[in-house]
Amino acid sequence: MEERPNRMRILHRWYAGCWVMFGLGPPVIAVHDRTDVTKYVTWALVAALAASYMALTTFPRHRVVGATGFLCLLVAVLGVTAILLEGGAAFFIVSIPLFWIYTRTPRRAVGYLSAAAVATLIGNLTGPIFSPGNATFTLLGYAGGVLLGLWMDQVIRQGAERTRVLGAELERTQSDLAEAHQRQGAAEERERIAREIHDTLAQGFASIIVLTEAARDGIGTDPATTAKQLLSIERTARENLTEARVLVGGSPADSSGVAQTLRRVLDRFAEDTGLTVHAELADIVCDQPARIGLVRCTQESLANVSKHAKASTVGVVLSHTDAGLELEITDDGIGFTPHEASGFGLNGMRNRLAELGGEFAVTSSPGEGTRIFALLPSTERS
Numbered sequence: 001m002e003e004r005p006n007r008m009r010i011l012h013r014w015y016a017g018c019w020v021m022f023g024l025g026p027p028v029i030a031v032h033d034r035t036d037v038t039k040y041v042t043w044a045l046v047a048a049l050a051a052s053y054m055a056l057t058t059f060p061r062h063r064v065v066g067a068t069g070f071l072c073l074l075v076a077v078l079g080v081t082a083i084l085l086e087g088g089a090a091f092f093i094v095s096i097p098l099f100w101i102y103t104r105t106p107r108r109a110v111g112y113l114s115a116a117a118v119a120t121l122i123g124n125l126t127g128p129i130f131s132p133g134n135a136t137f138t139l140l141g142y143a144g145g146v147l148l149g150l151w152m153d154q155v156i157r158q159g160a161e162r163t164r165v166l167g168a169e170l171e172r173t174q175s176d177l178a179e180a181h182q183r184q185g186a187a188e189e190r191e192r193i194a195r196e197i198h199d200t201l202a203q204g205f206a207s208i209i210v211l212t213e214a215a216r217d218g219i220g221t222d223p224a225t226t227a228k229q230l231l232s233i234e235r236t237a238r239e240n241l242t243e244a245r246v247l248v249g250g251s252p253a254d255s256s257g258v259a260q261t262l263r264r265v266l267d268r269f270a271e272d273t274g275l276t277v278h279a280e281l282a283d284i285v286c287d288q289p290a291r292i293g294l295v296r297c298t299q300e301s302l303a304n305v306s307k308h309a310k311a312s313t314v315g316v317v318l319s320h321t322d323a324g325l326e327l328e329i330t331d332d333g334i335g336f337t338p339h340e341a342s343g344f345g346l347n348g349m350r351n352r353l354a355e356l357g358g359e360f361a362v363t364s365s366p367g368e369g370t371r372i373f374a375l376l377p378s379t380e381r382s
Contacts, residue, residue: 015097016057023094024050027081038084045077056102067102074098075116082123082134089137092120096145106153110146117142191351204240206303207272208233232272258291259283259318262298266316269302275311281318286325290376293356294318294327297349301329301372304345309333309370320378324358329372336370338362349374 024046031042052073056066074095082088096113103109120138124131215229259281270277286294298316305311311333319326338346341362349372350360357377364370 012101015101016053019094019098020050023091027085027091030085034084042081042084045080049073049077071099071102071112075112075119078116079119079123082120083127086124086127086129087131087134088120088123089134089141092116092138093141093145096141096149099145100149100152106150109149109153113142113145113149204236206307207236208240210306211236211272228271232268235268257283258286258294261291261295262316262318265295265298265302269306269314273306275305276313278313278315279317281316282320284318284320284325284378286376286378289356290325290378293352293358293376294325294374296352297327297360297372297374298329300345300349305331305333305370308336311369324375324377327372327374327376330369332369335364335366335368337366338364 027042028046031039034042049070052066052070056070059066078088078092078095081091085091095116099113099116100109103112117138121135124134124138211229211233215226215233218226218229262281263279266277266279269275302314305314309331311331313332315328315330317326317328346362353360353374353376359373359375361373362370363373
């Protein structure tokens, strides 16, 4: 948008130089050997016209009033110089763009241009010598100036209208794009919250339900086991409350190392399910998003083992290799066909690790157990 005004200013300056050279210059030179009256009157008129033009370009705040005065003076000077120079067609033709530059409407431009043409013709007719050639060129210049000016005005108006339409379309497109980004952000945030709820609160509530059912069945026959189950229910409920506060507040619930956090998760799992758990957990230092990703992946995998696998043993290995942080979770359960699996859990783990730049793989088949493998890039060593 800034390039067009700069280009127009350059064109105006270029034309101003041409007008001074080919419009004001020739009358000054032409009367050099004329009588003193002709010479000094012509010079005075040219000087006044030049001073008026300088004032018009120097003080743009008063452009409307200044333009009117300048154009009226230009019409008068064209008429008088046509008498003094016995012609004036060239001066008139060179000055035609000024009537279009310094008027606001085509009607005013044509009006001033008509007055200038009439003044030039009258000066030519009333001068000492009538020049048919000057009169012809004045009329031709007038006709060409009107037609070319009207055509240019139409082109400029169409360009301005196109600019307005394109500007409106650009604003509309930007508004639609902003709304789309907002909707996308809201959808991504909903997906993130749903994944967090599924991996934390939902799993906790499912565990509470299972433990509650078990405690209800054994309340009269095995009070000791029931007491442990009630304690586990209380602990799970407290953890769910903590996770809920984390989701609302956005701060991590646990800032300990990933290995220490995983040991607590595995101990709880073994205590609640009675399954045998073999763990090899390296003391790895990683950032908070990677730690949470590995913990959530483990929690979801263990929840699937508890609900679906019918396994007796679970193995968890956390290590640091050249490829990054590796987490492997295996069980000896009934297995399944991965591409037939439906539900939020596996996709949630896959999406979570993908957001962290990691990889996720599931290997399983009916009767062969299941292997979950997660890989996260890491820049820190153990």
